[in-house]
Amino acid sequence: MFVNKGPFIINLKNYLEISGEKALLLTREAEKVSHDLGVRIIVSPPQVLLGWVSKSTTLEVVAQHVDANQIGASTGFSIPEMVRDAGAIGSIINHSEHPVELTMIADILKRMRSLDLVSIVCAKNFVELKEISKLEPDYVAIEPPELIGTKRSISTEKPKLISESFQYLQSSALRTKLICGAGINAPEDVRIALDLGSSGILAASSIVKSDKWYEKIYELAVQFKDPK
DSSP: OOOSSOOEEEEOTTOGGGTTHHHHHHHHHHHHHHHHHTOOEEEEOOGGGHHHHHTTOSSEEEESOOOOOOSSSOTTOOOHHHHHHTTOSEEEESOTTSOOOHHHHHHHHHHHHHTTOEEEEEESSHHHHHHHHTTOOSEEEEOOGGGTTSSOOHHHHOHHHHHHHHHHHHHTTOSOEEEEESSOOSHHHHHHHHHTTOSEEEEOHHHHTOSOHHHHHHHHHGGGSOOO
C-alpha cells in the first residue's frame, strides 16, 4: 500500500553504470525497496531500454523525453503513442539536459492527456514553473540546472524556491503537483523537500553512481514513510 506522498522518480539518464542489463539490475533493487517500504518508486530508463525495462519490472516506468511529432513518418523521434505501447505510464519533459519550447510542451501535453499518460515537466526556476503550471501538467519538477549532478541540493541551497513553488501551485488551485530535483543525495534533502510541500522527488546520479543501489534508494525512499 503506497503512502500519500510521492512519487520517488529515479532518472537513470545515459550513465554507463546502468547500460544494458545493468539498468534492469538497478530497477530490481528499486523494486525491492518499493515492496519493502510501500513507497511509490518510478524508474526512467534510457529511451533505448524503455520497452525492455517496462516489461521486466512491476514498477511504473516513464520515458526520459517525448516528442510531439506525427505518427508514421517521424524517424528518430519518441512519440507518445510509442511510449505508451512500450509500457511506460508517462514521460519526463523539458529536462534541462533536453529543453523544449513552451509551445511544444503545450502540444505534447495535449497529446499525452488524450492517451492518459502522466506528464512530469521540469522547470529550471520559479518564472518557468509559473508558465509551465498554466498548462496543468500532472507534475512540475523544479530543478535548478546548476545543482543537477552535484552534492549541493535544492533542499539546502534553495529551500525558499521549494516553498514558493508549492505556495504558488496551492494558491492558484492548479491540478499540478510539485516535485523537487537537483542535487538530491541525502535523507535530509528528501525530508526538507517533503516538509516544504513537495509531493515527490526526482533523483539521478546520487543513486546511479552509488556502489550500493538498494541501500541508497532505501535511505532516500524511507523518508516518504509517515512517522510512527
